[in-house]
Amino acid sequence: MSRRPTLNLPPDAPLFISARQAEALQVGWSRLSGPAGHRQLRGIYRTRAVDAPAGATDPAEVHAALIRALQWAPGEGKDIASHESAAFLWGCLDVAAPDSVHLTSIAGDRRRRLPGTTGHRGKVLPAEVVERDGVVLTNPARTWLDLAATAWEDQLVVWGDWLVHPVWGGDWDAVPFTTPKDLELLLTHHRGRPGIRRARAALDRVRVGSDSPRETLLRLALVDAGLPEPAVNLPIRDA
Numbered sequence: 001m002s003r004r005p006t007l008n009l010p011p012d013a014p015l016f017i018s019a020r021q022a023e024a025l026q027v028g029w030s031r032l033s034g035p036a037g038h039r040q041l042r043g044i045y046r047t048r049a050v051d052a053p054a055g056a057t058d059p060a061e062v063h064a065a066l067i068r069a070l071q072w073a074p075g076e077g078k079d080i081a082s083h084e085s086a087a088f089l090w091g092c093l094d095v096a097a098p099d100s101v102h103l104t105s106i107a108g109d110r111r112r113r114l115p116g117t118t119g120h121r122g123k124v125l126p127a128e129v130v131e132r133d134g135v136v137l138t139n140p141a142r143t144w145l146d147l148a149a150t151a152w153e154d155q156l157v158v159w160g161d162w163l164v165h166p167v168w169g170g171d172w173d174a175v176p177f178t179t180p181k182d183l184e185l186l187l188t189h190h191r192g193r194p195g196i197r198r199a200r201a202a203l204d205r206v207r208v209g210s211d212s213p214r215e216t217l218l219r220l221a222l223v224d225a226g227l228p229e230p231a232v233n234l235p236i237r238d239a
Helices: 019-024 059-072 083-090 140-147 153-164 180-188 196-203 213-224
Strands: 016-018 038-041 044-046 079-081 101-105 117-121 129-132 135-138
Touching: 016 019, 016 059, 019 059, 038 059, 044 059, 059 079, 059 083, 059 101, 059 135, 079 083, 083 101, 083 135, 083 140, 135 140, 140 153, 140 180, 140 196, 153 180, 153 196, 153 213, 180 196
Parallel strands: 079 135, 101 117
Antiparallel strands: 016 044, 038 044, 079 101, 129 135
């Protein structure tokens, strides 16, 4: 049985590489375009099967690897992961791996039009951009605001409760992703953005202390039914 050709890259080579990255690894175009090359997107190649022994199997790892390769491509440093891609990498509740990679131009005056990606543009402040595991992406608070353009209000409240509550990070002493005050400040910097009114309405209903999405949705349902708003995880002690 014939062996499947490979690019013969180092064992620690990334799962996806751009043509520019391949050049840095001394992989010529003839090898990339030959039987050993497996094009994932235009200018982006998979170096091995995802289920190979050295391949990533976690969907978030695969998505992050693809974004890292895209950020090596021409225009690197100008496009950042955002919207559903950033939400998925941050572990945002109920956000599945997106079908395409969502990228926002920091310059704000162009939108990447590459098959397999969804381009966005708009003002992005330097403080709203971070690097995590080699991926440049919007921070959790800015990602929440970007999702407001298409999400329904109750879902934004669920995500907002998750962002401001440290317990969901796995430790009572953990620092939350953000605070209600920081989210309020964020909205003042982005007046007129799509979804800004929905984000403001959702922020008014965000509370620190909700332990689960179902708890948040129950609280919202009680209030919408005209009942007094319940306290969130109020400590009750027996003397």
